[in-house]
Amino acid sequence: MENLHHKKSFWSKYIFSTDHKTIGIQYMVMGMFMAGVGGYLAYVFRYNLAFPGKSIPFYGMLGAEQYNAFVTIHGMIMVFWVGMPVLLSAFGNFLIPIMIGTDDMAFPTLNALSVQIFFLSAVILIASFFVPGGAFGGGWTMYPPFSAGGYLNHNPDFFKALFSGTSLLILAVALEFVAMLMGGINFLVTTVNKRAKGMTPWKIPVIIWFLNIGAVIFMFSVGPLVAGAFMLLFDNVLGTGFYDPHRGGDPMLWEHLFWFFGHPEVYVLLLPSLGVLAEIVPVFSRKPLFAYKTIIYLALLSAFLSVLVWAHHQFVAGIDPRMATFFSIGTILISIPFAGIFLSYMATLWGGKITMKVPMLWAIGFIGLFLIGGLTGLFLGSNTFDIYAHDTYFVVAHFHYTLFPDIFFGFFAAFYFWFPKFSGKELNPKLGKWHFWLTFIFFNGLFFLLFFNGLAGQHRRINDYSSFSLISREPYQTFEQIATISAIGLILSQFIFLYNFISTLRSNRKSVKNPWESTTLEWLSDSPPPHGNFNPYPVVYRGAYDYSLPDVPEDFTPQNVPNPNNN
Amino acid sequence: MDTTIATSKPFERKAVPNGVLAMILLLITEAMLYGGLISAYIVNKAGAMVWPPPDQPRLPVEVTGVNTLILLSSAVVLFFFSRRVNKIGAIDSKSTNILLVTILLGATFLTIQGTEWARLIGYGLTTHSSIYGAFFYTLIGAHGLHVFAGLCILFYLYFSIRKASSFEIAKNKISTCILYWYFVVAIWPVLYRLVYFN
Numbered sequence: 001m002e003n004l005h006h007k008k009s010f011w012s013k014y015i016f017s018t019d020h021k022t023i024g025i026q027y028m029v030m031g032m033f034m035a036g037v038g039g040y041l042a043y044v045f046r047y048n049l050a051f052p053g054k055s056i057p058f059y060g061m062l063g064a065e066q067y068n069a070f071v072t073i074h075g076m077i078m079v080f081w082v083g084m085p086v087l088l089s090a091f092g093n094f095l096i097p098i099m100i101g102t103d104d105m106a107f108p109t110l111n112a113l114s115v116q117i118f119f120l121s122a123v124i125l126i127a128s129f130f131v132p133g134g135a136f137g138g139g140w141t142m143y144p145p146f147s148a149g150g151y152l153n154h155n156p157d158f159f160k161a162l163f164s165g166t167s168l169l170i171l172a173v174a175l176e177f178v179a180m181l182m183g184g185i186n187f188l189v190t191t192v193n194k195r196a197k198g199m200t201p202w203k204i205p206v207i208i209w210f211l212n213i214g215a216v217i218f219m220f221s222v223g224p225l226v227a228g229a230f231m232l233l234f235d236n237v238l239g240t241g242f243y244d245p246h247r248g249g250d251p252m253l254w255e256h257l258f259w260f261f262g263h264p265e266v267y268v269l270l271l272p273s274l275g276v277l278a279e280i281v282p283v284f285s286r287k288p289l290f291a292y293k294t295i296i297y298l299a300l301l302s303a304f305l306s307v308l309v310w311a312h313h314q315f316v317a318g319i320d321p322r323m324a325t326f327f328s329i330g331t332i333l334i335s336i337p338f339a340g341i342f343l344s345y346m347a348t349l350w351g352g353k354i355t356m357k358v359p360m361l362w363a364i365g366f367i368g369l370f371l372i373g374g375l376t377g378l379f380l381g382s383n384t385f386d387i388y389a390h391d392t393y394f395v396v397a398h399f400h401y402t403l404f405p406d407i408f409f410g411f412f413a414a415f416y417f418w419f420p421k422f423s424g425k426e427l428n429p430k431l432g433k434w435h436f437w438l439t440f441i442f443f444n445g446l447f448f449l450l451f452f453n454g455l456a457g458q459h460r461r462i463n464d465y466s467s468f469s470l471i472s473r474e475p476y477q478t479f480e481q482i483a484t485i486s487a488i489g490l491i492l493s494q495f496i497f498l499y500n501f502i503s504t505l506r507s508n509r510k511s512v513k514n515p516w517e518s519t520t521l522e523w524l525s526d527s528p529p530p531h532g533n534f535n536p537y538p539v540v541y542r543g544a545y546d547y548s549l550p551d552v553p554e555d556f557t558p559q560n561v562p563n564p565n566n567n
Numbered sequence: 568m569d570t571t572i573a574t575s576k577p578f579e580r581k582a583v584p585n586g587v588l589a590m591i592l593l594l595i596t597e598a599m600l601y602g603g604l605i606s607a608y609i610v611n612k613a614g615a616m617v618w619p620p621p622d623q624p625r626l627p628v629e630v631t632g633v634n635t636l637i638l639l640s641s642a643v644v645l646f647f648f649s650r651r652v653n654k655i656g657a658i659d660s661k662s663t664n665i666l667l668v669t670i671l672l673g674a675t676f677l678t679i680q681g682t683e684w685a686r687l688i689g690y691g692l693t694t695h696s697s698i699y700g701a702f703f704y705t706l707i708g709a710h711g712l713h714v715f716a717g718l719c720i721l722f723y724l725y726f727s728i729r730k731a732s733s734f735e736i737a738k739n740k741i742s743t744c745i746l747y748w749y750f751v752v753a754i755w756p757v758l759y760r761l762v763y764f765n
Contacts, residue, residue: 101577101578102577102578103577106585106589107585107589154695155695181593181596184592185589185592185593186589188588188592189585189588189589189592192580192583192588193579193580193581193583193585193588194577194578194579194580195578195580196577196578197578219592219595219596219599220595220596220599221599222596222599223596223597223598223599223600223601223602223603224599224600224602224603224606225603226600226603227600227601227602227603227604227607228603228607230705230709231607231705234694234701234705238694238695238701239694239695240694240695240698240701240705241695241698241701242607242611242698242701242702242705247697247698248611248614248615248620248697248698249611249698250610250611250614253607253610253611257603257607260603534577535575536575537575537576537577537578539578
């Protein structure tokens with residue numbers, strides 16, 4: 001590796017760097033740390049559910065208010081401080097410039113600013129636990145009146161209200177959005193303007209397409225939520241009454257503004273992970289990706305549909321039944337593009353030379369688990385069933401079956417796949433397989449039985465079922481205990497990963513340049529890539545999935561190999 | 568299996584400059600922000616029995632009408648500025664003076680808005696006097712903040728284009744920054760119509 005830049009201090013190299021790879025890794029490390037925080041919160045309230053009234057190891061007694069706060073902040077952290085930074089920002093920053101064959105993002109300084117703002121937002125979020133009154137506990141959706149200080153909040157004390165758990169949470173989320181917005185603009189400008197020579201739109205790898213479509217959905221839907229969040233903040237600190245029906249406000253307004261963003265957000269989280277699958281599945285099947293263009297069109301269709309389904313979260317809120325039918329149909333329709341994308345991945349597997357390396361295990365695990373999450377989503381999309389299942393453990397199990405594979409299986413698939421690239425080292429595959437199987441088993445142990453708890457009518461926001469003898473009957477309490485024990489197992493399994501990660505970084509098991517024999521541009525660069533990524537910069541002649549071409553000796557043909565048939 | 572032809576510098580497409588593209592994306596997000604605020608306002612207004620509430624002061628329609636013309640004229644002046652710069656292909660002092668006129672018009676708009684706000688607060692229209700007041704200050708205040716941000720951007724433009732190392736750089740900066748001001752001006756008549764005329 002040639003030394004393109006002068007020697008830098010630790011601070012300018014790792015903390016205030018503008019290099020896209022360092023920023024990607026900063027986002028990843030912060031996301032992993034926040035996943036630890038979110039996991040710890042989950043452990044505490046899961047323990048309380050299984051063994052109510054018992055003192056919790058590593059925490060103590062959990063009161064009802066703290067239980068609510070822990071559930072709320074767990075949800076917030078996992079979506080906004082783990083899913084978003086890890087899937088969108090870490091993948092986007094690390095992969096976009098290097099997979100499109102350029103040196104860095106279009107606006108490196110803006111990028112560095114984005115990661116600093118994100119750090120600040122995480123600090124504010126965690127600080128909200130330590131203000132008087134504790135962290136906000138009204139659910140991660142922040143519905144008023146819980147989030148508006150109640151309905152008698154006419155002339156609040158500005159500073160007291162500003163330093164409350166509610167206001168700090170709103171501020172933290174707002175700052176997080178600013179960070180993600182800066183990142184999203186950077187992704188799109190970089191992808192549009194800085195692609196390698198010859199990389200026409202249909203030669204861009206699927207993950208780059210999906211990250212950008214995710215950024216577009218985010219940017220399109222976030223505005224109304226920011227507007228609503230400011231109104232909520234004003235209700236808290238100025239006493240405006242936007243969501244107070246006594247003063248002519250409307251609490252339903254918040255639900256619409258929140259879910260107009262909140263539902264597209266799940267596709268912002270889903271698309272990057274689906275992109276990871278599109279990169280991994282062909283590599284370990286040694287086959288071209290099935291229906292590349294169709295996958296892109298389906299993702300664009302899903303992006304369009306994603307802003308037309310939000311009110312399916314409000315079927316029990318008393319919305320017009322005609323509207324409920326419209327949103328039911330939209331919700332069921334949106335499963336079609338995603339079913340199409342998953343079918344394409346399975347068709348890619350069909351007849352391929354499949355090797356079950358660690359990234360492939362995570363990818364296949366993702367497809368399998370997401371199927372359960374997606375199918376239960378179809379039931380919930382129908383408003384007749386949703387009115388029964390609303391706010392039960394059925395919903396909890398459903399969205400964990402979508403989001404857990406999406407965030408964690410997607411992340412681990414990508415991590416095991418690109419780790420040799422960003423570190424130049426090789427992870428221990430045996431530990432990787434242990435990590436996968438234990439995570440897979442404990443995840444199912446945690447959430448599968450909760451579907452039955454939900455169908456039996458157990459409500460998700462009750463901290464202690466022993467006070468409700470009618471619904472706390474067996475076997476549902478045993479199911480809760482199995483779920484909690486699995487949750488503890490799930491958290492402990494992650495230490496295998498941490499051990500593997502740290503011991504590999506400290507070892508010198510050097511990886512070869514292109515360990516998976518993949519075709520995309522990032523594998524042309526050194527591992528870890530130097531500042532500037534490439535020298536010389538590649539020119540692209542073919543799509544990203546040329547595996548097992550008929551007249552070529554190797555079973556993969558990188559994107560920079562001239563194509564005699566085309567050009 | 569190695570590259571046959573390669574470039575020593577990263578390839579860049581120039582059809583839309585980076586700054587302009589980023590500004591367009593930012594403005595789409597901003598438009599959606601206003602979309603959220605405006606739809607919240609319309610929903611609330613439609614659900615109210617009497618709008619505006621009888622015990623609340625009337626909004627200054629005439630003064631703000633004049634103010635609207637001031638803001639619109641600032642955009643016209645800015646248009647002449649960018650046309651002149653593109654035509655003569657350089658930044659001269661007359662061009663920067665035209666830019667300064669835009670800034671002055673924008674600042675005038677903001678000052679008049681500020682004095683009107685002070686009077687309204689005196690008459691008893693505050694953020695918690697009624698939801699009418701809350702929406703007024705939120706919608707108009709959001710726009711006021713955007714005008715202020717736009718003025719900062721134009722000030723930055725005023726100082727940076729005179730020091731720009733090449734005309735190309737200055738031109739890119741101009742086409743990026745003026746987009747923001749056009750947006751701020753374009754959104755105002757919509758808000759004026761929605762909020763001041765009931």
